[in-house]
Amino acid sequence: MGEGAASEAKVEGASAGKEPRTARGRRTLRAILDAAAIEFGESGFHDASISGITRRAGVALGSFYTYFDSKDAVFRALVRDMSAQVRDRVAPAIRAAPDGIAAERAGLQEFIGFVRQHKEIYRIIDEAEFVDPDSFRLHYATTAERITSRLRAAAARGDIRADVGEVHAWAVMGMNVFLGLRYGVWNEDRPHEAIAEEAADFLRHGLAPRPG
Amino acid sequence: MGEGAASEAKVEGASAGKEPRTARGRRTLRAILDAAAIEFGESGFHDASISGITRRAGVALGSFYTYFDSKDAVFRALVRDMSAQVRDRVAPAIRAAPDGIAAERAGLQEFIGFVRQHKEIYRIIDEAEFVDPDSFRLHYATTAERITSRLRAAAARGDIRADVGEVHAWAVMGMNVFLGLRYGVWNEDRPHEAIAEEAADFLRHGLAPRPG
Structure with a gap:
């Protein structure tokens, strides 16, 4: 997919009635969301400003109000956008994996890779607990549902144990x-492939003693 | 241990040079920290007030300044206090367990039990990421070190696989x-014993298919 196609891809989050109708509008909305990630990530919600976002995005202040009603609205859109970005980044790797455990490994590897490029995601999702609790809850509830579904599909194929459910999904x-926080945000002291490999081995075998 | 002994137990967190020297002082400090947990948990850091804390604690405003220099100081003390409370709540159950997996099961069960009684712990630790990042980092770094140590001790006893380390500790x-968030804070729809049992079975066996 070329750059043009990527930048003209669907982008959601504009306030009601303010959805962009042109490719150019979608590019501007994308630029505003990307700039908002940096602004909220660096300054936190309370100190972040709409003018800080438009300055970083290189767009006029009026362009912000073309798509969003308020700072709250762009923050809410950003939480959903980051959630969707993670989903879209890990999905192809998960789909391409040969079995259920390999899928979890590939998903985690992509996730830590994404986090290293977007360290601000933790501050944004975590601050949503206070600024926009509904978005916070929605992010984790939908992520857990997605994991539950793929674990159940893997169980149906016989890749993993048959009794997987919500507890396993929340554990995963x-x-x-937390592996993303430790090895993606705090310190990149180990290759993300190695972390994903060790985590996948843990998912496959648990902590029980291994036969010599 | 009687109530008197418990309330006279060591309590830390007072600002430098303001440590209580009497049993009565320690009880007052304990009351202030317990009230601070409710105040910060309900209102969040910015809207919480020192007068709100002393009102909840039933102590005079001056008593607050006998032990703390500021709202920041009591918040910082509270994060460390909640971290210590969790540690002290789960430690006896972990020590009493017959093996390494049973220890993780007992620890998780106690943790979810603690969370159900102190739901505010999530908001407080999570808000520390913004209000007091050093305390936030210290909480998870020391918790991970504690888990790493006990996994390695269990491995040395042959209870669990020999190659456990930091990745396993952060995974656990x-x-x-997240199980505490889902089954302790969000919804108590399942007994915490059942969650701990399912999680322990996952730790023991992983997700691999089980022999019929």
Whole structure:
């Protein structure tokens, strides 16, 4: 997919009635969301400003109001956008994997890779707990549902144990979030492939002693 | 241990030079920290007030300044106090467990039990990421080190696989934090014993297909 196609891809999040109708509009909306990620990530919600976002995006202040009603609205859109970006980044790797455990490995590797390029995602999702609790809850609830579905599909294919469910999905999600924090945000001291490999081996075999 | 002994137990967190010297002082400090947990948990850091804390604690405003220099100081003390409370709540259950997996199960069960009684712990630790990043980092870094140590001790006893390390510790911590969020804070729809049992079985066997 060429750059033009990528930048003209669907982009959501504009306030009601303010959805862009042209490729150029979608590019501007994308630029505003990308700039908002940096602005909120660096300054936090309270100190972030709409003018800071438009300055970073290189667009006029009026362009902001073409797409969003308020700072709250762009923050809410950003949480959903980051959630969707993670989903879209990991999905192809998961689909291409030969089995359920390999899918979790590939997904985690892509996730840590994404986090290293977008460290601000943690501050943004975490601050949503306070600024926009509904978005915070929606992010983790939908992520957990997605993991539950793919674990159940893998179980149906016989790749993993038959009794997987919500507890396993939340365990996997928690593992991924914390490995992303430690090895993606805090310190890139180990290759993300190695972390994903070790985590996948843990998912496959658990902590029980291994036969010599 | 009687109530008197418990309330006279060591309590830390007072600002430098303001440590209580009497049992009565320690009880007042404990009351202020417990009230601060409710105040910060309900209102968030910015809207919380020192007078709100002393009102909830039933102590005079001057008593606050006997032990703390500022709202920042009591928040910082509270993060460390909640971290210590979790540690002290789960430690006896972990010590009493017959093996390494049973220890993780007992620890998670106690943790979810603690969370159900202190739902505010999530908001407080999570808000520390913004209000007091050093405390936030210290909380997870020391928790991960504690888990790494106990996994390695269990491995040395032959209870669990020999190659456990930091990745496993962060995986276990992430699992526990997210299961606590889902089944402790969000919804108590399932007994915490059942969650801990399912998580322990996952730790023991992983996700690989089980022999029929």
